[in-house]
Amino acid sequence: MRLELVKRPERSKLFSALSPLIAFGLTIIAGAILFSLLGINPLTALGTYFIEPITQVWQLHELAIKAAPLILIAVGLAVCYRSNVWNIGAEGQFIMGAVAGSVLPVLFPETIGWWVLPLMLVMGMAGGAAYAAIPAFLKARFNTNEILTSLMLVYVAQLVLDWLVRGAWRDPQGYNFPQTVQFNPSAVLPELFPMSGRANAGFLFAVIAAVLVWFMISKTLKGFEVRVLGQSPRAGRFAGFRINRMIYFAFLLSGALAGLAGISEVAGAIGQLQPTISPGYGFTAIIVAFLGRLNPLGIVAAGLVLALTYLGGEAVQSALGVSDKVARVFQGLLLFFVLGCDTLINYRIRLVGSASAAPDVPAVVTTAPTVEAAR
Amino acid sequence: MTNTPPARGAELLETRGLTKVFGSLTACDHVDIAIRKGEIHALLGENGAGKSTLVKMLFGSLEPNEGEIVWKGERVRISRPGIAKKLGIGMVFQHFSLFEALTAAENIALSLDDGAPLSTISAKARDLSKAYGLPLDPEAMVGDLSVGERQRIEIIRCLLQQPDLIILDEPTSVLTPQEADKLFVTLERLRDEGKSILYISHRLEEVKRLCDGATVMRHGKVVGRCDPRKETAASLARMMVGADVKLAESTPISLEGAQELLGVCGLSRKPAGPFSMALKDIWLSVRAGEVLGIAGVAGNGQGEFFEALSGEVLQESADAVRIRGKSVGRMDISARRKLGAAFVPEERLGHGAAPRMRLSENLLLSRHATDWFAFLRFGRIGVVREGAVQSAAQRVIQMMDVRKSAPDPEAAALSGGNLQKFIIGRELDRQPTVMIVNQPTWGVDAGAAARIRQALIELARAGSAVLVISQDLDELFEISDAIAVMHNGELSKPLPRAEATYERIGLLMGGAEPGHVETREIA
Numbered sequence: 029m030r031l032e033l034v035k036r037p038e039r040s041k042l043f044s045a046l047s048p049l050i051a052f053g054l055t056i057i058a059g060a061i062l063f064s065l066l067g068i069n070p071l072t073a074l075g076t077y078f079i080e081p082i083t084q085v086w087q088l089h090e091l092a093i094k095a096a097p098l099i100l101i102a103v104g105l106a107v108c109y110r111s112n113v114w115n116i117g118a119e120g121q122f123i124m125g126a127v128a129g130s131v132l133p134v135l136f137p138e139t140i141g142w143w144v145l146p147l148m149l150v151m152g153m154a155g156g157a158a159y160a161a162i163p164a165f166l167k168a169r170f171n172t173n174e175i176l177t178s179l180m181l182v183y184v185a186q187l188v189l190d191w192l193v194r195g196a197w198r199d200p201q202g203y204n205f206p207q208t209v210q211f212n213p214s215a216v217l218p219e220l221f222p223m224s225g226r227a228n229a230g231f232l233f234a235v236i237a238a239v240l241v242w243f244m245i246s247k248t249l250k251g252f253e254v255r256v257l258g259q260s261p262r263a264g265r266f267a268g269f270r271i272n273r274m275i276y277f278a279f280l281l282s283g284a285l286a287g288l289a290g291i292s293e294v295a296g297a298i299g300q301l302q303p304t305i306s307p308g309y310g311f312t313a314i315i316v317a318f319l320g321r322l323n324p325l326g327i328v329a330a331g332l333v334l335a336l337t338y339l340g341g342e343a344v345q346s347a348l349g350v351s352d353k354v355a356r357v358f359q360g361l362l363l364f365f366v367l368g369c370d371t372l373i374n375y376r377i378r379l380v381g382s383a384s385a386a387p388d389v390p391a392v393v394t395t396a397p398t399v400e401a402a403r
Numbered sequence: 404m405t406n407t408p409p410a411r412g413a414e415l416l417e418t419r420g421l422t423k424v425f426g427s428l429t430a431c432d433h434v435d436i437a438i439r440k441g442e443i444h445a446l447l448g449e450n451g452a453g454k455s456t457l458v459k460m461l462f463g464s465l466e467p468n469e470g471e472i473v474w475k476g477e478r479v480r481i482s483r484p485g486i487a488k489k490l491g492i493g494m495v496f497q498h499f500s501l502f503e504a505l506t507a508a509e510n511i512a513l514s515l516d517d518g519a520p521l522s523t524i525s526a527k528a529r530d531l532s533k534a535y536g537l538p539l540d541p542e543a544m545v546g547d548l549s550v551g552e553r554q555r556i557e558i559i560r561c562l563l564q565q566p567d568l569i570i571l572d573e574p575t576s577v578l579t580p581q582e583a584d585k586l587f588v589t590l591e592r593l594r595d596e597g598k599s600i601l602y603i604s605h606r607l608e609e610v611k612r613l614c615d616g617a618t619v620m621r622h623g624k625v626v627g628r629c630d631p632r633k634e635t636a637a638s639l640a641r642m643m644v645g646a647d648v649k650l651a652e653s654t655p656i657s658l659e660g661a662q663e664l665l666g667v668c669g670l671s672r673k674p675a676g677p678f679s680m681a682l683k684d685i686w687l688s689v690r691a692g693e694v695l696g697i698a699g700v701a702g703n704g705q706g707e708f709f710e711a712l713s714g715e716v717l718q719e720s721a722d723a724v725r726i727r728g729k730s731v732g733r734m735d736i737s738a739r740r741k742l743g744a745a746f747v748p749e750e751r752l753g754h755g756a757a758p759r760m761r762l763s764e765n766l767l768l769s770r771h772a773t774d775w776f777a778f779l780r781f782g783r784i785g786v787v788r789e790g791a792v793q794s795a796a797q798r799v800i801q802m803m804d805v806r807k808s809a810p811d812p813e814a815a816a817l818s819g820g821n822l823q824k825f826i827i828g829r830e831l832d833r834q835p836t837v838m839i840v841n842q843p844t845w846g847v848d849a850g851a852a853a854r855i856r857q858a859l860i861e862l863a864r865a866g867s868a869v870l871v872i873s874q875d876l877d878e879l880f881e882i883s884d885a886i887a888v889m890h891n892g893e894l895s896k897p898l899p900r901a902e903a904t905y906e907r908i909g910l911l912m913g914g915a916e917p918g919h920v921e922t923r924e925i926a
Contacts, residue, residue, distance in 0.1 A: 255760070
């Protein structure tokens with residue numbers, strides 16, 4: 029017996045739209061099974077995980093804080109994935125944006141002025157973009173696989189940050205803790221509604237970025253270029269668009285947004301550099317991008333959902349004594365079900381009897397043209 | 404012509420009520436076909452008539468939803484190609500399934516199940532190639548072989564399995580007229596040995612000449628059976644299309660003193676990959692009002708030539724290509740379009756159009772550079788004017804009579820012919836001064852093809868230069884004012900329509916000294 033995926037002649041519009049909701053529902057069910065296997069009442073656990081963290085106003089602020097970097101990064105990734113550029117290294121670009129943006133408050137902590145914060149944000153974006161330019165250059169020039177290069181550069185970025193906060197940038201008055209000085213007030217992002225919670229301008233950036241990129245993708249020629257080159261590169265070349273230019277555009281844009289997320293995180297929620305500044309936002313944002321169907325507006329909603337999985341993980345850890353790594357499990361389940369649903373929307377499963385499963389040389393040979401065509 | 408099902412008895416293969424449904428489309432609708440022993444039987448029909456689906460069911464690549472196949476008097480179930488081969492059904496595909504980096508003998512060995520040593524296979528293949536007049540060197544690398552030679556490998560591979568029935572899918576579409584003649588001799592010899600051949604084609608003249616019986620399909624149904632030798636090409640065409648087919652009308656014109664709009668001067672190009680063709684010192688001039696045809700067997704550099712003309716690939720020297728007197732060799736496709744050139748590539752889906760995009764978006768695809776003032780606003784921000792693009796798309800749809808199921812469907816949802824009409828119309832809509840088309844009617848039904856050809860002629864007569872690259876000689880003879888031949892990356896001098904004959908063009912397609920036609924004795 030063998031399973032085969034057969035392409036459907038048409039995608040169902042209804043199920044394409046419902047797919048994220050179905051995936052979320054399946055994640056809940058799988059989560060319930062998981063909790064009951066752990067010997068915890070699944071209803072209590074799911075309530076603690078998904079509902080309790082958003083019952084009070086200050087908790088919504090926390091949700092916004094977690095969602096902001098996810099949305100910012102995912103919006104950039106959506107442009108990448110739509111244009112068939114596979115940037116997996118947003119985590120590294122996030123870190124490098126944070127590092128570049130922190131140059132000013134760490135090395136010149138006395139600097140005060142209204143212009144400090146905007147300059148930090150710009151440097152953060154430049155840092156993220158510059159770091160993303162490395163895999164872009166390698167792909168455009170040498171045709172390297174950007175999935176590998178961008179991913180490997182994440183670990184480089186993590187170690188650079190680690191080295192900085194333990195070495196050159198360590199706070200001299202910090203009792204040898206591996207962290208930089210606390211940023212001075214003019215280097216800290218303002219809170220949106222300080223009366224009710226600590227959500228900061230980062231969430232505002234995320235929403236603005238989502239709206240701008242949505243407009244770019246759906247209304248402008250540049251967005252058209254992104255979509256054409258992503259869907260059929262040859263037609264894109266026929267249209268006069270250049271693939272190499274698109275590789276740079278996608279990487280630089282997503283790198284800048286990830287960098288902005290990075291500097292917003294350290295200038296906002298954290299207030300200094302430390303060895304770990306991200307609970308894997310750059311990777312979780314990949315899930316956000318796909319859950320939001322690579323649509324920037326959908327990504328805002330998806331970002332809030334994934335932010336909730338982080339808060340839920342903390343909640344079940346404190347309330348039920350389950351490891352907060354369960355957040356990773358939920359994120360993984362969600363991505364699995366989203367991709368699974370998408371696959372089943374495009375393909376149907378066919379069971380092939382064992383008789384035909386035997387190697388059939390002629391059949392293999394006749395598939396050769398498809399392999400050719402696929403290249 | 405009769406519509407009664409054939410009498411039963413002496414048939415080698417018979418189908419009864421064979422039906423295949425894909426979703427809402429019935430590709431084959433209760434098809435009855437009967438093939439006698441020792442017969443060359445034609446299966447006629449336009450693209451999309453259901454021929455390929457029928458054949459795939461006979462060869463076991465598809466399973467029918469309904470109906471039965473009777474082989475030598477017994478009901479059989481052919482669930483995969485292996486079974487078809489065991490029964491004695493062999494198939495030569497239209498698109499070859501050969502590995503270019505292997506030799507002919509290695510390719511043959513791959514398809515045989517018996518694990519015979521390569522030397523035995525080579526020897527057998529050599530014997531067969533001699534016996535049937537199919538000259539072939541089994542040790543040759545497939546990548547180095549011409550399309551005709553590759554087809555011979557496929558035929559020999561098929562013959563090695565000693566089939567009783569050989570299915571040939573559009574075998575002459577890749578051959579020169581002379582190569583086709585040789586193939587017919589081979590097929591007739593096979594028939595005389597008692598083998599049956601199912602010959603799929605839409606070329607009526609050769610069916611008339613070669614086949615003993617014919618089954619005509621239209622829209623998935625059998626619409627007629629006949630003895631093609633008793634029919635005329637016109638009557639066969641009527642059966643296939645269901646209506647009379649008009650030929651495009653082209654009145655000869657004088658190009659005396661007409662201005663050159665497209666010039667190619669010593670264009671050369673190195674091969675882009677191990678299996679692509681180099682272009683060698685091509686010279687060409689197309690004048691206002693002229694339709695110049697470029698004939699040639701597939702894979703002789705036409706695709707590479709098109710890419711060079713369109714600017715998808717730049718030339719080393721700016722002077723290699725001239726559009727309206729301006730040297731454009733170093734300009735990209737958008738810049739060439741802005742000078743008034745328009746391009747229609749061979750492949751519709753994935754090259755000329757993005758399959759998953761709507762027709763209006765596909766209009767923007769090739770027109771955003773030339774029509775930015777109409778389709779975009781706010782300069783560099785480039786916000787697309789949806790309304791303007793939509794109405795231009797509707798204009799093209801009406802002009803070319805594009806049939807579709809939704810107001811603005813995805814390109815992939817259109818049939819090949821309708822999409823091609825849209826792609827051609829998209830360019831005609833901007834009245835290009837230079838139009839370069841590769842395979843304008845490949846896989847397009849007869850009605851749409853006639854419309855496209857007429858439109859190309861009209862464009863030229865209105866004062867544009869039209870260059871048509873095609874493998875369909877009939878088409879080139881129908882619309883061209885002069886025909887040049889591309890062979891092995893070289894281009895012959897164009898022959899004026901009045902001097903061009905199928906024989907002369909055929910010889911050039913086979914590689915008879917490009918560039919020296921006028922001094923050659925034509926046999």
